[in-house]
Amino acid sequence: MSSVWLVAQREILARARSKAYVISTVVLVVIVVAVAILTKLIGGSGHSDFTVGVTGQTSSLSAPLSASAKSIGQSVATNTVPDEAxxxxxxxxxxxDALLVGDGRxxxxxxxxDLDTKLGNALHVLAGQVAFNQKIxxxxxxxxxxxxxVAGAAVTVTSIQRPHTYNTQQLVLGIIAGILIYLSLLxxxxxxAxxxxxxxxxxxxxxxxxxxxPWQLMAGKVVGLGIVGFVQMVLVGGAGITAGLLTGALTIPTSAALSTVIWLVVWYxxxxxxxxxxxxxAAATVSRQEDVGGVVTPILMLVIAGYVLGVSILPGDPSSGLIETLSMLPMFAxxxxxxxxxxxxxxxWQLVVAVGGMVVVIPLLVLLSARIYRNAVLRSGARVKLRDAWRAA
Structure with a gap:
């Protein structure tokens, strides 16, 4: 283990002192802090989607218009003007954006x-409500x-299992966590390699x-680079959560935010x-940097596939059965x-299955990778086939 640690120290010092590592870490920290600040500025601006003017005769439509817009997910503010001109x-x-005129009937x-389509939808709802009231x-x-x-009428729903509610901040936090994991693994x-x-x-x-x-050299490189990546992950994740909590962009409980960072580190x-x-x-089977892309691409595709599926499906369907199943498989977890x-x-139980799967797979990968690395790393020239690397003495 002392030999493994010596190799790890060499990797840590070499990578931590590199300009690429320092610059990438600073850039990622700046990005997540900027996202937190922009989220606060945009989310806390309080601006409405549209502003509609009303005159003295149409002022009675002000409150119904705001209610109609809210019912279809829009936000409309009204301003009273002295006269139509x-x-x-x-x-x-x-x-x-528009002016309500006429007698209010x-x-x-x-x-x-042109009338904006979204604002037009709110006004159509309002027109229906006005006609309905007049008929009554x-x-x-x-x-x-x-x-x-009518407003008090509601459907009574009885759930056999208690559903989990997702808020927007949880969804955004989840996507950011996925992006950080994806970039770090990539x-x-x-x-x-x-x-x-x-x-x-x-x-x-x-x-x-x-x-x-050979296995000590391989293990040392993995440990050393893992520590370097771990420090980067903690700095970036911690900076993002801290900025979010300090600016008020994150209103979820602090314990939930810290839990996200902890699990982010664990899964990293x-x-x-x-x-x-x-x-x-895989990299041990080739001898030139130009050939690295060819051997690592199949592995990268698993990382990319998990990320793409997550960011494309989860925002629209957080309880997706497909993502739920894939998230418990070692290659996508x-x-x-x-x-x-x-x-x-x-x-x-799903967390236990996912973590347990990784704990079982990693020792198997150690044995498999160590054998291939040992048999291929000293062979230069043409690319070593995996079958030959496995069978070599």
């Missing part, structure tokens, strides 16, 4: 050129009582293997060890499970 001037200048609107009045009823009764894994080929092509590996065993470590071992074994954990609602 002033309102038309404000529409023309762009201060108002019908919905008539003035716009600069003509029949001798009270529109307020009828509207109250960058760190390729660093392992490039480091192996660099030593092999420069014949440094022959000197190293005269003093230590599990995922990195598993993928780094496979990257090291490092990218998908952190997203689901950040969103919340993951049953304990």
């Amino acid at each position: 002033t309102g038309r001037d404000e529409v023309k200048s762009g201060k108002l 019908t919905v008539q609107v003035v716009v600069k050129k 009045e003509s029949l001798g009823g009270d529109p307020a009582d009828v509207n109250a009764a 960058l760190s894994g390729q660093m392992v 490039q480091g192996v080929v660099e030593e092999k092509s420069s014949r440094v590996v022959e000197l190293l293997l005269s003093a230590i065993r 470590l599990l995922g990195f060890v598993a993928y780094a071992l496979t990257f090291a074994a 490092p990218t998908l499970m952190p997203m689901r954990v950040a969103m919340g609602g993951v049953p304990v």
